[in-house]
Amino acid sequence: MASTIYALSSAPGRAGVAVVRVSGPQAGDAVIALCGDLPKHRFASLRKLRNAEGVPIDEALVLWFEKPNSFTGEDVAELHIHGGRAVLAALFEALAKVPGLRLAEPGEFSRRAFENGRLDLTEAEGLGDLINAETEAQRRQALRQMQGGLSDLYEGWRARLTHALAHLEADIDFADEDLPEGVAAEVRPQVARLREEIAGHLADNRRGERLRDGLMVAILGAPNVGKSSLLNALARREAAIVSDLPGTTRDVIEVHLDLGGYPVILADTAGLRDTADMVENEGVRRALKRAEAADLKLVVLDATRDVVPPETLQLIDRDAIVIANKIDAGSIPENYTINGRPVLPVSVRSREGMDALLAALEQEVTARIGLTGSAGITRARHREALTDCVAALDRFLAGNGRNNQAPELAAEDVRLAARSLGRITGRIDVEDLLDVIFRDFCIGK
Structure with a gap:
């Protein structure tokens, strides 16, 4: 850690303000080279930044943190400049000419904070x-x-x-x-x-890992029961192609949702049925594989059909929310259950029952990855x-x-x-x- 590193710490691209961080033993030399002297420790100072030839680069807020009272535990400077590409390029060119400075590698500021005892690995x-x-x-x-x-x-x-x-x-x-x-x-x-x-x-039950990565939810059912329409309705955009032709969806389509503050990865899958079409058959295989890996399943039925297909019936267990779609054209008995799971009546087209479905989905998601009293x-x-x-x-x-x-x-x-x-x-x-x-x-x- 003898070298001094610098990098853009704010997001790349044009912005009102960009933050460049410098950390290491020559950080003070870099600040003096740019603006003539060191600002007071932990105070923001408005300074004119100049390159080695004395040409102005920008007017910036400069913050100086003396070691060990900084993020990395080293001497650290933060330069808050205007976020134009040309401004940033001119500043980086000036920093590159300061002896002992180099561009930081990914995560190097945080690694130095760890190695200097400012963070442990979990932090x-x-x-x-x-x-x-x-x-x-x-x-x-x-x-x-x-x-x-x-x-x-x-x-x-x-x-x-x-x-x-x-x-x-x-x-x-x-x-x-x-x-x-x-x-x-x-x-x-x-x-x-x-x-x-x-x-x-x-x-x-891997609650913390699921919260960090997102809960996997698979939409499953026979062809043409409205799985893709349900995905689009929950995503509030046209993420999947909707067609009256059976077998339109042949691969897994994923959408990331924020559901009540919890991350959900919602996957539309191919309709489950026996088929001689090789491509569709591969889609069915992938759908069943996704069903096995899913944390939660949305099993979709057609309210206009009297019989639940056996391929769909075997997916209904305690990890399934069962939905009867198309109640605008059909109906289901009151308090209807399958395999001990209640069936929610829904019409994706008219949005009838969608609020109840969202509430049930949010309840199931919260039960699986909701925060508890202790860190997970x-x-x-x-x-x-x-x-x-x-x-x-x-x-x-x-x-x-x-x-x-x-x-x-x-x-x-x-x-x-x-x-x-x-x-x-x-x-x-x-x-x-x-x-x-x-x-x-x-x-x-």
């Missing part, structure tokens, strides 16, 4: 999620994680394991000393309680590390209880459990993860 991931959040619930989850919701939880668990490990190792290292009897035995119920807490945290797991790597932690604690509890396990092996299991938690926040053994975590950040972050 850095929360920051990335906050930048990419598209719905209110995603924003709230990301902000909670960025502010330490997950790291506080995991570091608290790790501290408890470290305390337990200290007792186990004291029993090993000072076996000949006058220690209180049963020190190691007291550890077992503590570890058992912690193991249950972590296992309960894991048993979340948001990434597969968190889940993998927590699973490893529980496995190590299970070995400790089983060996320490039944097989009279050697105390050194028991301590090693607790140590491995603590290391698994440390990998999540970045306290230990994470060098190989850093490139993966930070490479998806934008250049100026």
Whole structure:
């Protein structure tokens, strides 16, 4: 980190204001080269920026943050300039001529913040999620994680394991000393309680990951029941082709929705039926595959038909919302249910029943990915590390209880459990993860 980096931290393209960030040991030299002196720490100052030849570049707000009280923990300058392409190009040309400066790589500011102890890995991931959040619930989850919701939880668990490990190792290292009897035995119920807490945290039905990535909802049913029309109605645009001809939809069409603040990926699929058409048959195969992968299914029936096709009937389970479309031309019995699921009467054409459908859909989405009182797991790597932690604690509890396990092996299991938690926040053994975590950040972050 001997070099000083700079990059555009605001969105690219023409804008009223653009923010250029500079971080590193030569950040102060860069500011002096541009405007003659250093502004007061943490105060916004209006300055004229000039290049090395003294030619004016722009009039800008300059903010100066002395290390370690900055985002990266280094000396940092922020230059708030007018957001024209020519202004930005002139400023970058001037910065490139300052000795020791170079363009930042993607995520390099955040990586420096991590390496200087300003963020841990979960907080850095929360920051990335906050930048990419598209719905209110995603924003709230990301902000909670960025502010330490997950790291506080995991570091608290790790501290408890470290305390337990200290007792186990004291029993090993000072076996000949006058220690209180049963020190190691007291550890077992503590570890058992912690193991249950972590296992309960894991048993979340992947709520946090689904919220971060979006809930997968598949629209399924026979040909010509109105699946594509339903997709267009929910998306409020013509996302799919609608035709009276059976088999019009032959591939999966996805639309991203913000439903009550929650992200939903809605997929229209091919009509389910036996067909000799090779292309349509592939569409049916993809529809069934999407049904298996979906978190929630919208199974569409035709209210003008008396019989539910068997291909449709087998999809109706507890993860299905059943819809009888075309009630403007037909009808269904009152309080009608199929496979124990209520059937919602709807007419996509007249929009009758659509408000009730939206309410039911929002209720199901909220039940699956709604925010809870505590921070949730948001990434597969968190889940993998927590699973490893529980496995190590299970070995400790089983060996320490039944097989009279050697105390050194028991301590090693607790140590491995603590290391698994440390990998999540970045306290230990994470060098190989850093490139993966930070490479998806934008250049100026």
